C-alpha cells in the first residue's frame with residue numbers, strides 16, 4: 508500500500524444549492540491511524556464523509572480514498588471500506604441476522620464468518636425483527652456491517668451515538684483492534700471526550716473548514732480542566748498570580764475558579780497553604796476549545812476569512 512494517505516482531501520468545496528457546506532476542506536489521514544473528525548452540529552462532518560464514499564460529488568476540490576478518487580474507484584474501492592452512516596436506513600421486514608447475511612452475500616461472502624462474534628460483543632440479538640430494534644440496537648447492526656468484512660478503512664459517522672457507556676467502551680476496543688491489525692479508522696463526533704479516548708490525532712472542523720489538526724494529547728492539554736476550589740476562608744487573588752498552568756482566575760470570597768493546563772502540582776501547592784473544603788476538576792469540552800480559539804489563536808482569523816467567503820483554513 509506504500510505511504511499513500513488513507514484519506515486525502517484538498518480544497519474540498521460542497522454546495523447544497525445556495526448553501527456552501529464545505530469551504531475548501533484540507534484533510535490528510537495516515538494509514539493505520541485512528542483519526543477523529545470533531546466538530547459541532549452542522550460543521551460539515553457528514554457532508555465530508557458522504558464525499559469520501561461517493562454518495563455526494565464535490566463542487567470543487569479533490570478527494571482520495573486509499574489512494575484513489577472514489578468516483579473512479581467505484582464498487583471495488585467501496586468493498587475495501589467499512590462505512591457507518593449517520594442515519595442508518597434499515598429494511599423493516601427482516602431480522603438483523605438475515606440483513607447482515609444478505610450484506611455479506613452482496614460482498615461475495617466476505618464477513619459472514621464474523622457476524623455472530625461481532626453481534627455477541629455488542630449483545631445484539633440477531634433474531635429480532637429490525638422493526639422492533641431500538642435506536643441503540645440499530646446502531647449495533649450498523650457497526651457490525653461496517654466491521655464484519657475487515658475493511659482496510661473504516662469511515663464511521665458518529666459511531667457511539669445511541670450506545671450505552673459499556674458498549675461505547677466495546678466500540679473503542681474494536682476500533683483499536685482494527686487499527687492494530689493495520690486498518691485506518693476515521694470517525695466523526697461532536698464530543699471531544701468521546702474522540703480523545705480512541706483517536707491518536709484529531710481534526711477540528713467548523714463551518715466547513717478544518718481549523719486545527721493535532722494529536723489528542725496536545726488537544727487535551729490545550730482544552731485543560733476547569734477547577735473549582737472552595738476554601739475555609741476567603742483567599743487573596745494575588746496568591747494565584749503567576750502559578751504555572753493557571754489562567755482565567757476568578758476569586759469569589761472563599762471560592763476560586765480557574766483553568767488548569769498541565770500538571771496540577773503548582774496549584775495544589777498554593778491551595779495547600781489554606782484549608783481546602785472542596786476540590787472539583789472537570790475536563791473541558793469542544794465548545795470550550797472553540798471559545799479559546801476565538802479569543803486567541805489563528806482560528807479566529809480562519810473563521811473571519813471563512814465568513815468573508817475566503818477559503819483559507821488555519822493550517
Ligand SMILES: Nc1ncnc2c1ncn2[C@@H]1O[C@H](COP(=O)(O)OP(=O)(O)OP(=O)(O)O)[C@@H](O)[C@H]1O
Nearest residue numbers: 523526528546547548549550551552553554555697
Ligand atoms: N441535503 C442538504 N441540503 C441542504 N443543506 C444541507 C444538506 N445536508 C447538509 N446541509 C447543510 O450543510 C451543512 C453541513 O451539514 P453536515 O450534515 O455535513 O454537518 P455535520 O457536521 O455532519 O452536522 P451533524 O452533526 O448535525 O450531522 C449544514 O449547514 C447543513 O444544514
